[in-house]
Amino acid sequence: MDLQVRDESRAGVADDIIMPFDDVREHLVVVGNGMAGCRAVEELLAQDGRRYRVTIFGAEPYVNYNRIMLSPVLAGEKSFDDIVINSQQWYADNGIDLIAGDPVTAIDRTAKAVTSRSGRTVHYDKLLIATGSDPFIIPVPGRDLPGVISFRDMKDVDTMLEAAGKGGDAVVIGGGLLGLEAAHGLTRRGMKVTVIHLMDTLMERQLDEAAGWLLKSALEARGQTILTGANTAEIFGDGKVEGVRLKDGRDIPASLVVMAVGIRPATALAREAGLEVNRGIKVDDHMVTSDPDVLAVGECVEHDGNVYGLVAPLWDMCRSLADGLTDRHSGYKGSVTSTKLKVAGLDVFSAGDFSGGEGCEDIVLRDASRGVYKRVVVKDDRVIGAVLYGDTADGGWYFDLLKKGENVADMRDLLIFGQAFASGGGAPDPKAAVAALSDDAEICGCNGVSKGQVVACIGAGASSLDAVRAGCKASASCGSCTGLVETLLAATLGDDVQSGPKTMCKCTSFTHDDVRREIVAQNMRSIPEVMQALHWSTPDGCSSCRPALNYYLLCALPGEYQDDQQSRFVNERMHANIQKDGTYSVVPRMWGGLTNPRELRAIADVVEKYDAPMVKVTGGQRLDIFGIRKEDLPAVWADLNAAGMVSGHAYGKSLRTVKTCVGSEWCRFGTQDSTGLGVRTERMTWGSWMPHKFKIAVSGCPRNCAEATIKDFGIICVDSGYELHVGGNGGIHVRATDFLCKVATEQQALDFCAAFIQLYREEARYLERTAPWIERVGIDYVKRRIVEDEPGREGLRARFLYAQSFSQDDPWAERAAGRHAELHQHLQPIAIAAE
Amino acid sequence: MTDWIDIGTLADIPRRGARTVRIGGAKDIAVFRTGDDHVFALVNECPHKKGPLSQGIVHGHSVACPLHNWTIALRTGQAQGADEGCTPTIAVRREGDRILIARPASMKAAA
Numbered sequence: 028m029d030l031q032v033r034d035e036s037r038a039g040v041a042d043d044i045i046m047p048f049d050d051v052r053e054h055l056v057v058v059g060n061g062m063a064g065c066r067a068v069e070e071l072l073a074q075d076g077r078r079y080r081v082t083i084f085g086a087e088p089y090v091n092y093n094r095i096m097l098s099p100v101l102a103g104e105k106s107f108d109d110i111v112i113n114s115q116q117w118y119a120d121n122g123i124d125l126i127a128g129d130p131v132t133a134i135d136r137t138a139k140a141v142t143s144r145s146g147r148t149v150h151y152d153k154l155l156i157a158t159g160s161d162p163f164i165i166p167v168p169g170r171d172l173p174g175v176i177s178f179r180d181m182k183d184v185d186t187m188l189e190a191a192g193k194g195g196d197a198v199v200i201g202g203g204l205l206g207l208e209a210a211h212g213l214t215r216r217g218m219k220v221t222v223i224h225l226m227d228t229l230m231e232r233q234l235d236e237a238a239g240w241l242l243k244s245a246l247e248a249r250g251q252t253i254l255t256g257a258n259t260a261e262i263f264g265d266g267k268v269e270g271v272r273l274k275d276g277r278d279i280p281a282s283l284v285v286m287a288v289g290i291r292p293a294t295a296l297a298r299e300a301g302l303e304v305n306r307g308i309k310v311d312d313h314m315v316t317s318d319p320d321v322l323a324v325g326e327c328v329e330h331d332g333n334v335y336g337l338v339a340p341l342w343d344m345c346r347s348l349a350d351g352l353t354d355r356h357s358g359y360k361g362s363v364t365s366t367k368l369k370v371a372g373l374d375v376f377s378a379g380d381f382s383g384g385e386g387c388e389d390i391v392l393r394d395a396s397r398g399v400y401k402r403v404v405v406k407d408d409r410v411i412g413a414v415l416y417g418d419t420a421d422g423g424w425y426f427d428l429l430k431k432g433e434n435v436a437d438m439r440d441l442l443i444f445g446q447a448f449a450s451g452g453g454a455p456d457p458k459a460a461v462a463a464l465s466d467d468a469e470i471c472g473c474n475g476v477s478k479g480q481v482v483a484c485i486g487a488g489a490s491s492l493d494a495v496r497a498g499c500k501a502s503a504s505c506g507s508c509t510g511l512v513e514t515l516l517a518a519t520l521g522d523d524v525q526s527g528p529k530t531m532c533k534c535t536s537f538t539h540d541d542v543r544r545e546i547v548a549q550n551m552r553s554i555p556e557v558m559q560a561l562h563w564s565t566p567d568g569c570s571s572c573r574p575a576l577n578y579y580l581l582c583a584l585p586g587e588y589q590d591d592q593q594s595r596f597v598n599e600r601m602h603a604n605i606q607k608d609g610t611y612s613v614v615p616r617m618w619g620g621l622t623n624p625r626e627l628r629a630i631a632d633v634v635e636k637y638d639a640p641m642v643k644v645t646g647g648q649r650l651d652i653f654g655i656r657k658e659d660l661p662a663v664w665a666d667l668n669a670a671g672m673v674s675g676h677a678y679g680k681s682l683r684t685v686k687t688c689v690g691s692e693w694c695r696f697g698t699q700d701s702t703g704l705g706v707r708t709e710r711m712t713w714g715s716w717m718p719h720k721f722k723i724a725v726s727g728c729p730r731n732c733a734e735a736t737i738k739d740f741g742i743i744c745v746d747s748g749y750e751l752h753v754g755g756n757g758g759i760h761v762r763a764t765d766f767l768c769k770v771a772t773e774q775q776a777l778d779f780c781a782a783f784i785q786l787y788r789e790e791a792r793y794l795e796r797t798a799p800w801i802e803r804v805g806i807d808y809v810k811r812r813i814v815e816d817e818p819g820r821e822g823l824r825a826r827f828l829y830a831q832s833f834s835q836d837d838p839w840a841e842r843a844a845g846r847h848a849e850l851h852q853h854l855q856p857i858a859i860a861a862e
Numbered sequence: 863m864t865d866w867i868d869i870g871t872l873a874d875i876p877r878r879g880a881r882t883v884r885i886g887g888a889k890d891i892a893v894f895r896t897g898d899d900h901v902f903a904l905v906n907e908c909p910h911k912k913g914p915l916s917q918g919i920v921h922g923h924s925v926a927c928p929l930h931n932w933t934i935a936l937r938t939g940q941a942q943g944a945d946e947g948c949t950p951t952i953a954v955r956r957e958g959d960r961i962l963i964a965r966p967a968s969m970k971a972a973a
Contacts, residue, residue, distance in 0.1 A: 566897055566922055573919060592876070593877065593919070593920065596919070597917040607929065609914040853881070853882045854869045854870045854875075854882065854883045856885060857868050857869075
């Protein structure tokens with residue numbers, strides 16, 4: 028995707044480039060390429076796609092992106108690509124002229140024309156102002172110092188990332204939603220962060236004192252310093268920021284200061300154009316300003332005395348605006364807003380009014396051990412506010428009750444326990460709960476998608492989470508409604524649903540991807556630490572999550588992490604494959620499938636000495652010795668070691684085998700030394716732990732005798748080099764490989780192999796083979812990372828080889844030498860009473 | 863009268879793991895130590911397909927069978943969830959650092 032677009036301000040002024048003379052439609056010019064401006068255009072296109080010719084001016088040199096998702100970008104949880112709402116293609120497909128990086132500087136309402144910074148003048152029939160907000164900068168000395176920024180656009184994020192790259196101290200002024208998300212991101216990026224908040228309670232506009240306190244404790248536990256009731260006196264520094272001084276005299280050092288104390292509607296342009304402006308640009312129910320040909324939408328407007336700084340009202344406004352522009356009549360009636368904090372692992376929700384007062388009743392539930400606090404405010408038998416901390420699953424339901432003003436007298440006693448209990452039945456059945464939601468209940472707050480729209484999207488053929496995301500954008504942004512969307516899929520499709528990212532297991536509400544990201548971001552070092560930090564609901568996990576966590580930590584901290592044997596499946600703990608009768612099978616490594624008389628004799632001796640009932644040649648060109656008792660394993664390994672053989676890892680989520688054909692050395696068709704390359708590949712990759720088992724094959728010519736096209740990584744030698752194939756599988760679902768690329772030399776084949784393995788190790792979910800992983804992320808993604816991004820590939824390869832430097836010790840040798848002998852022996856009763 | 867057999871110390875068993883004991887001709891007994899240092903003893907056989915429970919992953923007061931991932935409650939020997947079946951349990955007693963298990967009934971009969 029081409030995301031960075033032409034920066035028109037530097038391109039010089041081109042005349043009349045956007046006036047095709049044969050287009051006689053009315054010209055709609057949009058000032059602002061943000062969420063409001065583009066959403067308004069989307070709504071308009073949806074209602075009457077051909078009525079207007081559209082030109083959009085944007086101040087930033089980007090396509091339309093989701094501004095509220097800058098926080099996850101800062102925190103490293105998303106990339107800029109992930110938060111793009113409309114790509115270049117959308118503008119092209121809809122015939123929209125995008126002039127990015129060139130803000131409008133003046134509006135001439137008499138001439139009906141706008142002028143941009145670069146001097147371009149464009150005529151309009153209808154003008155839409157969607158300039159959004161400007162961050163509010165508190166007027167203290169030092170606010171202009173380099174290193175003092177706001178948190179509003181991609182440029183601010185870039186500045187923060189650059190500062191975070193150098194480490195050190197950061198101060199965030201403002202403990203509201205935006206400030207806390209900035210603080211979270213900077214903490215994640217390794218800075219030591221202090222939050223300075225004027226009020227006594229964090230997020231005091233959204234949270235009550237109790238929830239604010241829980242939030243403060245949780246953030247402090249993550250290493251942030253939170254100063255409430257703290258008033259900034261000045262920002263000091265010599266030529267650049269060095270710290271913040273509080274009115275009580277305290278100095279807090281900082282190489283970066285982020286001001287996140289609030290936003291102000293950006294109204295200067297409208298004011299200078301003589302439009303009626305109060306706190307925001309005044310608009311009527313169809314978002315029309317005091318000039319009937321000028322409309323305004325989003326955070327820059329004031330409707331009925333209200334100014335909104337959150338995203339949800341945008342959707343309603345844009346719909347009303349499009350209605351007006353297409354001569355329909357459903358006016359904007361104002362919005363009730365709710366808030367969710369986008370800080371991973373901290374669930375905070377609030378909506379409506381919870382300040383209490385005459386006639387208000389509080390219903391409160393606290394569950395200290397789960398860290399849950401819920402408060403619902405009821406007045407005249409109607410929900411007027413809700414604050415949820417720790418368990419926000421019912422946020423949408425309370426918000427729905429609140430917006431509808433539904434009478435809750437009948438379920439008042441059960442209200443606080445959530446929808447599943449309060450709507451009857453008693454047992455919490457999420458499917459019934461979602462089914463009970465009305466069609467206009469909001470499912471996705473980030474993108475303003477209702478239940479009805481999600482169901483319609485599923486009805487139109489979307490049968491997976493990804494398809495719903497692509498179809499109606501629900502759950503495509505912050506992801507906090509993913510569970511709801513999945514339940515809707517299940518409720519609508521029954522068994523036809525294709526499952527998407529699921530929670531890791533019943534012990535946690537996080538997905539595999541969430542957990543992995545947190546492990547890296549919070550630099551977690553042990554399984555108990557992960558479970559504590561991510562609120563595991565069980566004391567020590569289960570047989571699904573423990574092996575996964577052990578792998579994720581091992582992968583994140585090569586050479587440092589102490590492997591937890593008790594979190595490994597029996598085969599990996601015993602270094603052999605358990606069979607149905609409780610005995611084990613033993614597979615020694617044969618590099619590239621090659622063996623010799625000495626190895627064969629040793630294997631034959633073992634079979635006889637330990638009375639192994641069966642020996643079999645495996646599909647991966649090895650010999651498998653069956654029926655070995657756990658007590659005999661160390662002795663068997665010692666005998667095999669003595670003949671020069673090491674563990675074949677036939678038991679592990681690890682590199683299994685490299686299968687080869689005889690290649691140019693013997694075969695009359697062979698084009699390269701496939702056997703030698705296979706041996707070298709196996710020498711490089713053996714011993715590596717992976718998300719799942721991993722098989723490699725090298726074929727010497729396209730006849731492909733080694734069956735490389737159903738392997739996780741396959742090499743097919745040709746005259747001119749080596750074709751690399753990935754993601755094959757010969758299991759239940761046979762999948763042929765995707766072609767990755769062709770390389771010229773053996774060394775390149777090895778390098779690409781190492782890089783591909785590391786990408787798989789770092790990004791696939793535990794127990795996900797390469798085939799489903801590639802189906803999920805797409806071969807194009809893999810090509811981008813491995814083929815097109817050379818420095819990235821080098822980095823992956825280097826990380827793989829580094830990890831390998833710790834993993835290529837033969838696990839059999841240490842057991843043969845007596846380590847963990849107790850794992851192979853019975854306990855010996857020492858005294859048998861009353862024999 | 864219960865006959866108690868001294869099988870070793872807590873330290874002999876890995877935390878969140880198990881060791882086996884073989885007494886006479888009876889079935890192997892798996893002695894488990896949980897994350898919170900409780901000790902349980904069961905016949906070393908899953909009620910499903912006789913998988914060696916001692917080799918499973920111990921979590922909470924349960925063990926997941928290494929063969930087909932049935933979860934068995936250590937206190938009762940009952941299969942959990944949708945699965946049905948029960949593994950015989952053996953009484954355990956702690957005496958200071960030592961772990962004693964009751965002589966299995968099958969052995970008593972044989973004795």
